[in-house]
Amino acid sequence: MGGRHIRYTDVEDFELPQERSINGRRVFYGESFREMDVCIVFGDVLDFLGQLPDNFAALIVTSPPYNIGKPYEERREFQEYMKWQEEVVKECVRILKSDGSLCWEVGNYVEEGEVFPLDVYFYPIFKKLGLKLRNRIIWHFGHGLHARKRFSGRYETILWFTKSDNYTFNLDAVRVPQKYPGKRAYKGPRRGEPTCNPLGKNPSDVWEILLEDWEHELWYIPNVKANHPEKTPHPAQFPIELVERLVLALTNEGDWVIDPFAGVGSSIVAALINRRKAAGADIVKRYCDIAFQRVLDALNGNLKRRPLGRPVYEPRGEKIARPPPEWLVKKLHDFVQS
Numbered sequence: 001m002g003g004r005h006i007r008y009t010d011v012e013d014f015e016l017p018q019e020r021s022i023n024g025r026r027v028f029y030g031e032s033f034r035e036m037d038v039c040i041v042f043g044d045v046l047d048f049l050g051q052l053p054d055n056f057a058a059l060i061v062t063s064p065p066y067n068i069g070k071p072y073e074e075r076r077e078f079q080e081y082m083k084w085q086e087e088v089v090k091e092c093v094r095i096l097k098s099d100g101s102l103c104w105e106v107g108n109y110v111e112e113g114e115v116f117p118l119d120v121y122f123y124p125i126f127k128k129l130g131l132k133l134r135n136r137i138i139w140h141f142g143h144g145l146h147a148r149k150r151f152s153g154r155y156e157t158i159l160w161f162t163k164s165d166n167y168t169f170n171l172d173a174v175r176v177p178q179k180y181p182g183k184r185a186y187k188g189p190r191r192g193e194p195t196c197n198p199l200g201k202n203p204s205d206v207w208e209i210l211l212e213d214w215e216h217e218l219w220y221i222p223n224v225k226a227n228h229p230e231k232t233p234h235p236a237q238f239p240i241e242l243v244e245r246l247v248l249a250l251t252n253e254g255d256w257v258i259d260p261f262a263g264v265g266s267s268i269v270a271a272l273i274n275r276r277k278a279a280g281a282d283i284v285k286r287y288c289d290i291a292f293q294r295v296l297d298a299l300n301g302n303l304k305r306r307p308l309g310r311p312v313y314e315p316r317g318e319k320i321a322r323p324p325p326e327w328l329v330k331k332l333h334d335f336v337q338s
Contacts, residue, residue: 007304008264008290016042018292022299025272029292033279038272038295041281042288045260048281049091056095058168058255058276061246061267063105063156063238064088078109078116086125088260093129095258099167101250102131105139105238107156113149119157131161139242160246168255173248175200203245240305243270251276265291269298269305 017030026036031043033051041048064085076084089104096102104126106118119136126133137158178196185195247257247270257271262280264287271278272295282288297303 008293011286011289011293013285014289014292020296022296025299027292027295027299029288037277038268039279040262040265040268040288040291040295041279042283042285043281044283045088045281046091049088049095049260052095052258052279054094055097056256057258058097058100058251059103059247059257059271060092060096060100060260061103061105061243061257062259062261062280063263064261078111081109082121082125085122089122089125090129092258092260093131093163096163098164100163101134101167101246102126102161102163103158103246103250104161105156105158105242117157119159122159126159126161131163132165133159133161134167135160158246160250168250168252170249170252171202172199174203174245176203177201238266240266240270240273243267244274247271247274247276262291263287265294269294269303272298273303 014029017028019029019036020027025038027038027040028034028036029040029042031041033039033041033048092102104119104122106122109116109118123133135158137160138155139158140155175197178201181194181196183195185191185193243266251257251271253275255276257267257276257278259265259267259278259280262268262282265280268278268280268291280291282291294303
């Protein structure tokens, strides 16, 4: 991986509680919730959620532990894991505002080579609690572990639920450039006039690239690997821009964004830089320390991040983008031998 690419490896072990005020934004970091602009809680997820009032959050967005034995999670028997997650979801629904949204980002649980798609298991839980699914978004990324006995996994899903039919959706805040902006009507009363929205088009719930459309339902946003500017020691960190589109579309300035499994604070930062309030918890002190430092860096203008909407880098002409000469020699040898 190369340690030189990983940031926040030497973050201070902060004494708790911490309270800061930077550029008019108040930040609290401790072992209990405090209503400020940003609150980071070092503690258990259910304890944290239990401190929040009913109908509090405009958006709950998180990526829960996948129960696959990452360093930050205790692997459980699958049914026990789902039962625990159902308790977390119940608390999330309780604190969600009537016009709020809940976004649950999950991948696959793998047991002895068999894949269990977690979104399939979570869907009945949300439906039982009365939520309505608005989109099943596919987050596609280009890098990850290479499987040997199945196709390599290169996507995760985001289930976007609302509590009612009256919910916030700011489409104009997340529109992307039109593919054919010069398109004109060819018949009817608007013949010859432009037909595209000048603000851009509706993105897609296949998020292939941040500059693509919502109808495909696939978002291609790079996952946080070694050379990503946001990389921290967390082994399953998701990028700020993945959350940022959800924050912009599903909340308004000043709204509360809650991440029950906050990790190193990507959701909190995404809310903060877009003038929302944010709170989250994690049971790993080091990750909470990193989240707190990232918040401080964001408020001071020092946070390194991948900007929203930047196209995914494609190598052109570099040595690593060309097949190695050994492959050509082998192919020639195989041809001569045949």
